[in-house]
Amino acid sequence: MWIIDGHCDVLLKLWNSPDQHDFYEEDSALDVSYYGLCSTNSFMQNFAVFVPPRIPVGQRFLAAAQQIDIFYQKVLQDQSKMTLITNREELDDLRVTREKDDHTRIGAILSLEGADALQGEIAYLRLFHRLGVRSMGLTWNYANEVGDGIQEIRNGGITRFGHQVLGEMKKLKMICDVSHLSIRSFWDVMEHTDLVVMASHSNTRALCPHVRNLEDDQIRTLIQKDGMIGVTFVPYFVYQPANESNISHVIRHIEHICELGGADNIMFGSDFDGIEEKVTGLETTKQYSQFIHMLLQYYPSDLVEKWAWKSSYVFYSKAFS
Ligand SMILES: [Zn+2]
Numbered sequence: 001m002w003i004i005d006g007h008c009d010v011l012l013k014l015w016n017s018p019d020q021h022d023f024y025e026e027d028s029a030l031d032v033s034y035y036g037l038c039s040t041n042s043f044m045q046n047f048a049v050f051v052p053p054r055i056p057v058g059q060r061f062l063a064a065a066q067q068i069d070i071f072y073q074k075v076l077q078d079q080s081k082m083t084l085i086t087n088r089e090e091l092d093d094l095r096v097t098r099e100k101d102d103h104t105r106i107g108a109i110l111s112l113e114g115a116d117a118l119q120g121e122i123a124y125l126r127l128f129h130r131l132g133v134r135s136m137g138l139t140w141n142y143a144n145e146v147g148d149g150i151q152e153i154r155n156g157g158i159t160r161f162g163h164q165v166l167g168e169m170k171k172l173k174m175i176c177d178v179s180h181l182s183i184r185s186f187w188d189v190m191e192h193t194d195l196v197v198m199a200s201h202s203n204t205r206a207l208c209p210h211v212r213n214l215e216d217d218q219i220r221t222l223i224q225k226d227g228m229i230g231v232t233f234v235p236y237f238v239y240q241p242a243n244e245s246n247i248s249h250v251i252r253h254i255e256h257i258c259e260l261g262g263a264d265n266i267m268f269g270s271d272f273d274g275i276e277e278k279v280t281g282l283e284t285t286k287q288y289s290q291f292i293h294m295l296l297q298y299y300p301s302d303l304v305e306k307w308a309w310k311s312s313y314v315f316y317s318k319a320f321s
Contacts, residue, residue, distance in 0.1 A: 010273040011070055012049075014070045015063075024077065040285055044106065050140070084108055118145065149182055203234075203237045231254055242277060295307070
């Protein structure tokens with residue numbers, strides 16, 4: 001079964017320690033590597049650009065630009081293996097190639113985790129779009145020029161500049177990723193019509209009371225807006241105590257989203273290479289095969305196929321057309 005994954009931080013690792021990692025190395029220590037993706041029959045992987053909060057405000061655009069350069073140099077280095085997906089035609093072409101039983105070509109979507117890299121400049125958003133960025137999370141955990149993240153205790157919403165950014169994202173047909181947003185920012189975003197929304201790596205708060213997880217009314221609203229929810233493998237968002245989290249706990253989050261009416265809105269957003277601790281049995285992208293195998297023991301294959309790639313394929317396809 002093909003896999004589409006909505007979030008990983010491999011670019012951050014390659015940027016932090018360029019000499020330690022090789023994306024194309026067969027026994028790479030990365031959670032997400034080309035051979036790892038191949039071994040698990042990956043169809044497409046979303047690569048996030050993340051600028052850590054320690055980077056001074058004036059240098060955040062540069063840090064993001066450096067990570068995008070790494071994406072082109074080190075991930076898209078062999079374009080017969082990794083193909084950048086920026087529009088519907090490219091997505092359809094990839095599917096045609098894969099259907100010819102060529103499982104060595106994998107799609108790559110580029111995204112920005114946090115609008116901090118814009119440094120308050122709408123021009124930078126358009127430049128990122130030209131460089132291939134097709135989805136953007138507005139904040140990480142803290143406040144930036146666009147709005148507040150979930151760890152800001154004041155729970156502020158979207159700023160005036162943030163609304164301008166959202167307007168421009170609509171024009172550019174960029175996907176708005178709501179993972180990490182404060183509760184108020186989330187609802188401010190939901191007031192926008194015609195905006196394509198997803199939560200690329202968040203679980204359900206009803207099952208695991210972490211602030212990064214989504215409340216039921218947030219999940220229902222994402223479903224109403226045809227948005228996607230990327231069930232994530234971050235132990236702290238899966239189960240508490242985190243060190244006891246396992247695959248069956250991940251499945252419970254899927255089950256809960258289904259109960260809320262979201263069986264067609266589920267995808268996966270592993271957060272691989274962005275996490276030190278792992279869910280037992282879901283340590284790297286290679287374990288996707290076992291995970292799918294386990295899902296097939298509980299659910300019909302057409303449903304598992306939707307979660308694994310089909311629903312997100314349809315979502316990306318609509319977003320890009
Ligand atoms: Zn994140």
